[in-house]
Every structure is written in C-alpha cells, then in structure tokens.
Amino acid sequence: MTREPLFDTVGLIGIGLIGSSLARVIRRKGLARRIVACARRDSTLETVRTLGLADAVTKDHAEAARGADLVVISTPIGTNGMIARTIAPVLTPGQIVTDVGSVKQAVIRDVAPAIPEGVHFVPGHPLAGTEESGPESGFDTLFEGRWCVLTPPPGTDPEAVERVSELWRQAGSMIDVIDADHHDWVMALTSHLPTLIAFNIVGTVADMENHTRQEVIKYSASGFRDFTRIAAQDPVMWRDVYLNNREAVLEMLQRFNEDLSRLQRAIRWGEGEELEDLFRRSRDIRRGIIDAGQA
C-alpha cells in the first residue's frame, strides 16, 4: 500500500494478549511508522524484542507516550489512573489516548482528569480475548468480526474518535459508540457475570479434597472443562473488573440468584415442565448468536 499510515508513532502501554495482538495488526497492515512498547517486566520486554513486536521497548510509561500520536493503554484497569498521571506531563495537544479496558465509567473517572487540555481521550473496549495472556499469546486476527465499543464522553473530538475507529476497523472489527454507563451495564451481564460464575464454579471444585479434585479433572469433558477455560483468564485483570464495576455486577448477580433459586425449587419439587421450558428458551438465544455471526 502506498497510502499514508494512519499514525506516525503508536505507544503501547501494556503489551499482553490485547496489546500484542494490536501490535501485530499494526505491523501487518502498516498502520504506523513506529511502535513503542512499554511493560513492567524484563521478561515481557524480552519477549516483545524476540517477537519483533515493537521498534523500541521501555519500562517507562512516559517514554512510550512521548511524541506518540496514539497512546493505547492495555493494562489491568486498576493501573490506568496512575498511568494517566505518569504520562500527563509529556502529553502535548493533538495526541490521542485510548484504552481497551472492560469497564468504562471507572476508566473515564480515573484517566480523564489527568489528560491535559487539547489531548484527546477516546475510551475503548474491543470485545475479544482468549484464555491466554502475555505478549506471546497474541495473534493478528483476534479482533476480526468482533465488536469494538467506544465510549467517548460528551465533547470528545469527533476526528479523534474517527481515527481510533479506523484503527479497529483495520483490525477487522465493527464499531459501536455508546454511553459508558450503558456499556458497563451490558458488559456486567454479557461478560462480567458469566466470568464470575465460571470462577466460582471452578473455585467450588478447587475447595474439594484432593481425591475429588483429581476425579473432576479426569471427568472434566462432561461439562466442567468449558468453565475452566473461561476461569483461566488473567486474575489481576478480572479482579480490577469486579472492583470497578461493582454496582452493575451486584445487580446482575441478584437477578442470577433469583433465577437460580427458582431452578433449585423446580428440581427439589420435580417440576419437569418448568425445567424443560427454561432449557428450550436457552436454545433460542444460542440460535440468535449463531445468526448474528458471533458463535
């Protein structure tokens, strides 16, 4: 392609599954002239070097942000406020800062106040992932066919939103722009609650005596296995999700618990029709997902 790259320099703060997949997309499609990657650990930076994911690596957040026309924060969301305050002194008008966090109100609350006048903050959330983490786990088709949700606060520069949108479109994603509070409410239902339930059920097994645990592992193909895949995701990332989307998650847990009590009662009283009816409705939702191309 002889087209101008979308960005001159992209600074990637955090280069795990998401950050490194984005780096691979930027490389493959020539979306930036230069990538600077920032990570805390020497081993991570070493992997980034070995895989050739960046033109420069650094442990210094500000160094990764300096002069980058796009800064992407891809770290557990509990760190985002600190990172914003660290990079703020080097940010200059016209730069764009975005993120990939699974909770948006808390990230806006923590990051926006630190962003200097004239710098554009475009909060984002690509709905893609695997059970893996770390820079070696990324791949350049991770975002293909998936949604990327942007939640720019009112007054955000439309051109900055468009440039971030174009980055994700180039990665193969569809873009939605919605309110941060609505994002957090829907994600509590579609992502945070299911993952919490998976962690909980695997935890229930983890608490069993060793002999039982070994049997469950052995027989896990009968259903349990699928939950362990979900519950193998990064513990720190998910801790921060629950600490930062508390109200919405607790609301969904309440609904889940009410429904589970009803199911529990139907089992206790042998109400076969009620069970069958619920199980049938589940199939319709599955068909909807297949029809929506998200299966």
Next chain:
Amino acid sequence: MTREPLFDTVGLIGIGLIGSSLARVIRRKGLARRIVACARRDSTLETVRTLGLADAVTKDHAEAARGADLVVISTPIGTNGMIARTIAPVLTPGQIVTDVGSVKQAVIRDVAPAIPEGVHFVPGHPLAGTEESGPESGFDTLFEGRWCVLTPPPGTDPEAVERVSELWRQAGSMIDVIDADHHDWVMALTSHLPTLIAFNIVGTVADMENHTRQEVIKYSASGFRDFTRIAAQDPVMWRDVYLNNREAVLEMLQRFNEDLSRLQRAIRWGEGEELEDLFRRSRDIRRGIIDAGQA
C-alpha cells in the same frame, strides 16, 4: 481385519448424537455384523436410512432388542424404565443390555427390575458430547480420548462387563468401573451443576426485554457465548438428568451458592486480595485438565 466382530447384532434404541456416533464407530471398525436402529420419529429413521447408519430401522423397541447380542439404550433417561419393560418379553439369556445415561442410580432403579434372569445389564456413561443432537450430529471420533464410566451392580457377569468395555475401548475411550452412587455424586459436580448454571445464566438473559437481549447477543463474544453453547444441549435429556439426580445436584448447588455469596461479599466490600486469590487457584485447575489430556 479378519478378526471376528465383537457382536453379531447390536440394537440401538435411540439414535441421537451418542447412538449415531456409536453406530459410526461400529461400522468403521466392523464391531458388529448387523445394526438395528430404533427411534420414535419418522424423520429420525429417515435420516438414519439416508446416512446408512443401520441395516434395519424400526419404531418398535422390542423389535430392535429381539435377537441382538447387545442392546444399547441411548434415550433420555426418563424413558429407560418404560423401554426396559417393553423389551423384557423378547430378551433371552446371554443378551447384554447397556445404556449411556448421565445418571446411573436412577437408571439402575428403573431398568434392572425389568431385566429377565440370565440377561446381563451393564449400565454405562460415555463422557462425551457436543451441543448438537440428532443422528446427523454424530461422528465416529466423538469418544476418542474420553472416559467411559461403567457402573455394574454387584454380581454383574464380568464377561458382559468386559465385552461392553471392549466396545468403548474400540471407540477410543478409557474405561472406569465405579459405584453408581459415586458416579452420580461426581457427575453432579463436574457435569450437572455446570450445565445447570449455564442454563440459568442464559435464562437470566432470555428474561430480559428484547432490546437488551439483542445487545447481549451482539456482544456475546465477551464471555456469554461460551455459556450458550453449553445451554444449547437437548432440553429433554437435561430435564431428566435433574429429575433423576436431585439430591446430589441440590448438594452441589448448596456449595456453589455458599461460594458465590462469599464472592458477592468480596465484590461489595472491595476485597481485591480475596478475589485475586480465588482467580489464581482457578488457573491451577485448568492446568490440571491440560495435563490430564482432557482440555
């Protein structure tokens, strides 16, 4: 192979995902001279004919069992007692009857009393499946590398147990022989509880207003999707599981609820360390499953 087939005639009562996969294995490996398939619906029998899964098809349970040296019952377990009573008059000493049900105490309770003297009943449970159902969904590698659990009551003929074991070994499975009550307890934890939770969470979404439901479907790649796959399984089969393994499932639900209350409290009070600690332990269980070759 010039070896004698393991069985002369196999009668398959129920020819859905499991029954039809077994038929494919028997065909491919020449494990029987003749397969008779029995189903209730014309459309199912038509599919069996089209796919060439059997040498003869019938709607009559007794017809499928008559003269078969092995009868395999692969129907929702609520029907097994009725099927046993229907085929009992045509059974003769030396025939073997087995099943594939996910609950074993209830099946033994319902089937064993109907089995005539000299006929061998070997209850079984292959731990394999997909979200699909029906004869078109089967495939001949479904059982490869998976466990098949047999729960013969005390006094069952060892040679009959060995012949059923050999059938599953030929299908690529590993065999475990354990007590029916222990089977039901472990499966409540490893299979029945996880699937119930998946049905419940998909049900929570199904109850949402249409607009929200559409959004959840759209954004389902963020976690919810994996639950819908589990919850797309056959409703009647699962209804019968919960009606027939009530005590063990309710016990596991109790444990699950206690653990979920603790998690809920940790979220409400912002106890990050407790959350992270639980999430870390989940990863160890996942590693155990990978190490056990069941991932």
